[in-house]
Amino acid sequence: MKKQVLAIAFIATFLTPSLLRADEGMWLPFLLARNYEDMKKMGLNLTAKEIYSINNSSIKDAIVSFGGFCTAEVISKKGLLLTNHHCGYDAIASSSTTENNYLEDGFWALNHKMEIPIPGLTATFVISIDDVTEQIVKNLTDEMSEEERNAKIREISKTLTDEATEGTGYKAYVRDFFEGNEFYIFVTNTYEDVRLAGTPPESIGKFGHDTDNWMYPRHTGDFSMFRIYAGADNNPAAYSPENKPYSPKHALPVSIKGIQEGDFTMVFGFPGSTDRYLSSFGIEQAISKEQPKRVEIRRKKLDIMKKYMDADKEVRLKYASKHAQVANYWKYFIGQTEQLKNNNVAEKKREIERHLNDFATNNPRYASVFGNIEAAYKVKDEYVYTNVYQSEFIYTVDLNVNIFRFSFMEQAFERNGEEGMNGVLNILKGLMEEFYTNANLDIEFETLTEVLKMYAHDVPQHLQPELVKQLAAKNGIDKYVAKARKKSIFASAEKLNAFAAKPSLKKLKKDPLYALIKSISDKHTEANNVPAHKEAKEKLTVANRLFVEGYRLMEPTKQFYPNANSTLRLTYGRVLPYSPSSTKKFEYYTSLEGVFEKEDPNNPEFHVSEKLRELYKAKNFGKYANEKGEMPVNFISNNDITGGNSGSPVLNADGHLIGTAFDGNWEAMSGDIFFERDIQRTISCDIRYVLFIIEKLGGAKNLIDEMELVK
Ligand code: ARG
Numbered sequence: 001m002k003k004q005v006l007a008i009a010f011i012a013t014f015l016t017p018s019l020l021r022a023d024e025g026m027w028l029p030f031l032l033a034r035n036y037e038d039m040k041k042m043g044l045n046l047t048a049k050e051i052y053s054i055n056n057s058s059i060k061d062a063i064v065s066f067g068g069f070c071t072a073e074v075i076s077k078k079g080l081l082l083t084n085h086h087c088g089y090d091a092i093a094s095s096s097t098t099e100n101n102y103l104e105d106g107f108w109a110l111n112h113k114m115e116i117p118i119p120g121l122t123a124t125f126v127i128s129i130d131d132v133t134e135q136i137v138k139n140l141t142d143e144m145s146e147e148e149r150n151a152k153i154r155e156i157s158k159t160l161t162d163e164a165t166e167g168t169g170y171k172a173y174v175r176d177f178f179e180g181n182e183f184y185i186f187v188t189n190t191y192e193d194v195r196l197a198g199t200p201p202e203s204i205g206k207f208g209h210d211t212d213n214w215m216y217p218r219h220t221g222d223f224s225m226f227r228i229y230a231g232a233d234n235n236p237a238a239y240s241p242e243n244k245p246y247s248p249k250h251a252l253p254v255s256i257k258g259i260q261e262g263d264f265t266m267v268f269g270f271p272g273s274t275d276r277y278l279s280s281f282g283i284e285q286a287i288s289k290e291q292p293k294r295v296e297i298r299r300k301k302l303d304i305m306k307k308y309m310d311a312d313k314e315v316r317l318k319y320a321s322k323h324a325q326v327a328n329y330w331k332y333f334i335g336q337t338e339q340l341k342n343n344n345v346a347e348k349k350r351e352i353e354r355h356l357n358d359f360a361t362n363n364p365r366y367a368s369v370f371g372n373i374e375a376a377y378k379v380k381d382e383y384v385y386t387n388v389y390q391s392e393f394i395y396t397v398d399l400n401v402n403i404f405r406f407s408f409m410e411q412a413f414e415r416n417g418e419e420g421m422n423g424v425l426n427i428l429k430g431l432m433e434e435f436y437t438n439a440n441l442d443i444e445f446e447t448l449t450e451v452l453k454m455y456a457h458d459v460p461q462h463l464q465p466e467l468v469k470q471l472a473a474k475n476g477i478d479k480y481v482a483k484a485r486k487k488s489i490f491a492s493a494e495k496l497n498a499f500a501a502k503p504s505l506k507k508l509k510k511d512p513l514y515a516l517i518k519s520i521s522d523k524h525t526e527a528n529n530v531p532a533h534k535e536a537k538e539k540l541t542v543a544n545r546l547f548v549e550g551y552r553l554m555e556p557t558k559q560f561y562p563n564a565n566s567t568l569r570l571t572y573g574r575v576l577p578y579s580p581s582s583t584k585k586f587e588y589y590t591s592l593e594g595v596f597e598k599e600d601p602n603n604p605e606f607h608v609s610e611k612l613r614e615l616y617k618a619k620n621f622g623k624y625a626n627e628k629g630e631m632p633v634n635f636i637s638n639n640d641i642t643g644g645n646s647g648s649p650v651l652n653a654d655g656h657l658i659g660t661a662f663d664g665n666w667e668a669m670s671g672d673i674f675f676e677r678d679i680q681r682t683i684s685c686d687i688r689y690v691l692f693i694i695e696k697l698g699g700a701k702n703l704i705d706e707m708e709l710v711k
Pocket residue numbers: 086206208209210212213214324328643644646662663664
């Protein structure tokens with residue numbers, strides 16, 4: 001008897017979680033049939049075709065890739081877009097001046113004329129998605145080298161994308177999924193006249209700043225609004241004052257009904273990258289070497305920026321966006337390392353690996369997968385820091401990457417002589433102009449100097465160029481950079497223009513800054529071409545592909561989903577609180593009261609605008625308060641998202657907009673590598689807070705009036 005009760009309780013623990021399941025999975029919307037029944041069971045009230053259709057308008061037609069780095073959704077018949085404040089941040093900062101500071105004060109367009117064009121900003125719709133695995137895989141063999149394989153994939157992809165776009169203005173791309181086991185084609189349509197329509201002040205849009213970033217409970221009004229403009233025919237057109245607001249195939253109705261614990265939620269968007277099939281060996285290397293080093297370098301960059309930003313308002317504006325980007329992933333890597341350890345992710349991976357090894361007893365194709373992976377990481381270990389510095393020092397310090405690009409001049413000369421070289425120089429000149437207008441050279445040169453010292457200390461001697469070794473040996477880095485700052489052709493816009501007027505490769509190669517950057521980068525390329533290293537990387541790619549192939553074969557009833565790769569995905573789940581430990585529980589929503597609890601006049605990260613205080617005191621929440629009379633601010637759900645999903649619509653069971661997703665929670669920062677069913681949450685900004693801020697704080701009722709509000 002007792003046993004039976006226990007058995008029932010045991011089964012029940014499996015049943016209840018299935019009702020409240022943490023919904024892992026970033027699903028491809030064109031394969032929705034695989035999830036549809038599950039979604040219905042969880043409460044979805046839509047047909048599959050209403051979510052994704054290529055013939056009729058569907059929800060997918062309201063979702064755009066915003067600038068290629070975030071997601072936004074169409075929320076009116078006039079092409080109005082909602083995204084996050086941190087997605088619009090660069091556009092907002094670059095439209096600001098110290099007199100008209102939209103970061104500090106917010107901005108609301110009361111009519112179309114006031115909207116601010118943002119050169120370079122795009123909105124891309126997905127027209128269709130198809131599986132082209134067969135067409136590609138039938139041309140691949142196990143005997144091919146990775147190089148041959150990739151060349152073949154590129155060749156077939158080119159034919160497929162040409163066919164798919166012929167006679168249209170569309171673009172297409174083929175991406176690989178499941179570590180190279182499947183291939184899908186995406187046809188897209190990109191609009192390139194996107195304008196800023198509204199943003200709250202930073203004290204709302206970024207309330208809590210770095211302290212609260214990646215954390216819950218949260219109180220951030222992380223939203224901003226843009227509008228897509230089109231040519232007279234509603235097709236994409238370059239910016240022109242004649243362009244008209246885009247008329248969408250679908251605009252999301254906006255729900256002011258509110259949300260309850262357990263409500264069905266789905267999030268549609270463009271998650272950038274996850275590494276869910278990373279092995280335990282990869283995790284060990286990431287937490288022991290790679291991530292701590294990234295954190296250290298980023299900390300250095302941030303301290304240098306901050307020093308100059310605090311001293312000068314103009315510098316603060318110029319570097320606001322850069323600082324935010326570096327800080328976002330500085331904290332990300334701290335959190336990821338910490339939670340990979342806390343959540344024992346390597347051990348969870350080892351369990352899967354043991355299973356696959358057992359499975360391989362009868363499936364010898366997979367027998368050497370993890371042996372090969374382990375061996376590959378052993379070889380790669382030596383090269384971790386040179387890779388980290390290439391990415392954190394050469395490619396992401398603005399001065400350095402701008403100098404590095406001049407190596408394209410050399411390449412163009414080799415290929416197309418003088419003429420080719422001058423063509424490249426012309427493009428570089430434009431980029432440099434932009435650089436000199438936007439950069440603060442004190443920050444750039446100090447960063448170059450200080451991170452170079454770290455490089456000299458960290459990167460194995462034999463992977464450093466002679467120049468750096470010699471400088472470091474005599475403590476000569478400061479002096480070298482200081483002198484170069486006087487003499488280099490990159491020292492100022494004037495010097496660069498003088499060089500561009502009389503370009504010479506000889507002069508370029510002799511330039512002290514170019515020589516420095518180029519030698520570091522060349523040494524890195526050399527390291528990547530060391531035969532043993534190359535072989536290890538290739539071995540790893542092949543083994544990872546086999547791992548995923550075998551894993552799927554081993555669990556034929558499990559629904560697998562591919563890693564995020566900036567393609568359109570859908571994830572569904574529920575509004576749910578969570579308990580990060582036995583003594584802590586976080587409610588599923590936060591309200592404006594919490595903003596005032598967190599307020600700290602002595603800490604600019606937690607300043608509150610006076611206007612918001614007045615509205616709060618008067619409880620002037622309009623029709624946007626919840627049934628308790630509170631103003632809801634953020635809520636959480638167990639949807640599976642990652643960076644790139646920022647700005648994504650959170651939809652209820654009827655496909656109505658209830659929020660915009662903007663972050664994940666600290667306790668599950670390992671989530672990009674292993675989804676934590678019990679504690680992983682998506683943090684979203686409640687749409688009612690968005691509407692309240694637009695209407696009551698921004699006074700931009702015009703924006704609300706163009707939306708379709710539903711209960
Ligand atoms: N962590 C968020 C993301 O990567 C960005 C949040 C922006 N807010 C901030 N305080 N930096 O999507």
